[in-house]
Structures are given as C-alpha cells and as structure tokens.
Amino acid sequence: MEDKEPNENESNKNLDEETLFVVSQTFKALGDPTRIRILHLLFNREYAVNEIAETLELRQSTVSHQLRFLKNLRLVKYRRAGTTLFYSHDDEHVMLMLKQMIDHACHS
Ligand SMILES: [Zn+2]
8 A cells, every 4th residue: 555656546546457448448439420320329229230221321241340349348239039130239328428429519
C-alpha cells in the first residue's frame, strides 16, 4: 500500500488495463456508422442476418462481419433457428448510451 501515488483517486485506480481496453473497444464499436445502424435496428426486436442486410441495404457479408465484431464485444447475441441466426442486442448499458448519443445528436 506504500507504493501508491498520493494523488491517485479511486476512479483512476480502478481503471485497470483490461477496463481501459474494453471501454476503448466499445467506443470504437460505436464509432462506425454501419455498426450504429445495426445496433439501432436491434433496439426493439431480433433480426435475421439477411433481414438486417435488406433493411439497411447492405451486403450480407458486410453485416456478418460487423455482427462478429459486435458479438466479440458481447454487444449482440444470436439464437439459431434451423439454418437462420437471429441477432438481438445483449447489453443495456451500451444500448442506453447509443440512445443518449442519438438524442444528443437530434436535440437543438
Ligand atoms: Zn445533448
């Protein structure tokens, strides 16, 4: 306990490498228009991959790529029904933050 910086506060102390990595990756996830559109679509219900592609007019390979990125960060999850994967959002914090960001962008 003697080797701590005297001015180090609680919140700085608690931001370990792992936390910093996850937070910066999460901002990165939200820093891409396509991923924002996908997450925004998943606000209300689950979607099949081809349904996302059709709705957002994107290639299915693009959607799959972005969904993998979001899945790795545990921002989306899927359930399998036969050969179809249905994606839904998997994190209330990030969805709430996305909603706040959209509200922020829209208010005057
Ligand atoms: Zn605002």
